[in-house]
Amino acid sequence: EDQVTQSPEALRLQEGESSSLNCSYTVSGLRGLFWYRQDPGKGPEFLFTLYSAGEEKEKERLKATLTKKESFLHITAPKPEDSATYLCAVRDNFNKFYFGSGTKLNVKP
């Protein structure tokens, strides 16, 4: 059964303290791994798509990487405005999306 597990559930960082969020997955035929950001009361906002092991994508302070079994979202020198819930999702051969439960990030000034 396709599955997505994110860790940690919650992460508290000081401003400027770099860290990583993990997304481990089991899927029948990966057609893409997606990272989303979700602010309270809003829908998920698309960040990155990764398709194959070894691929990396960057956007400002965020960098996403992918292996055959997991993905990491690295946050370098985070700012308070990076506080949000980060969701990971995978798309399988049948065009289905499976989401993890998310990591709630809180960056303190």
Next chain:
Amino acid sequence: EAGVVQSPRYKIIEKKQPVAFWCNPISGHNTLYWYRQNLGQGPELLIRYENEEAVDDSQLPKDRFSAERLKGVDSTLKIQPAELGDSAVYLCASSHRRGENTEAFFGQGTRLTVV
């Protein structure tokens, strides 16, 4: 380019009453998804459309939930009758079915409270 539009943003109803949510996907997106998101959880798929065809409704509670996507564009999700456990955020998303850019884009969601 306009994003995915959902309405209403908020809805409060009494249990056993009906409720309907509306979604207008991004222009040109063939695939439309309805998700339910409970507090502190990731979105869970309810139904997926490819054009006007419901290709995956295995997670839709069919005794009380129904959906339609007439003409392969807008979609409506209905609950009748609503139960207390249906309180959640209902998200609509759309994507291209084929092609390199296969990410799904989400609307703002409808927060349903059943009292």
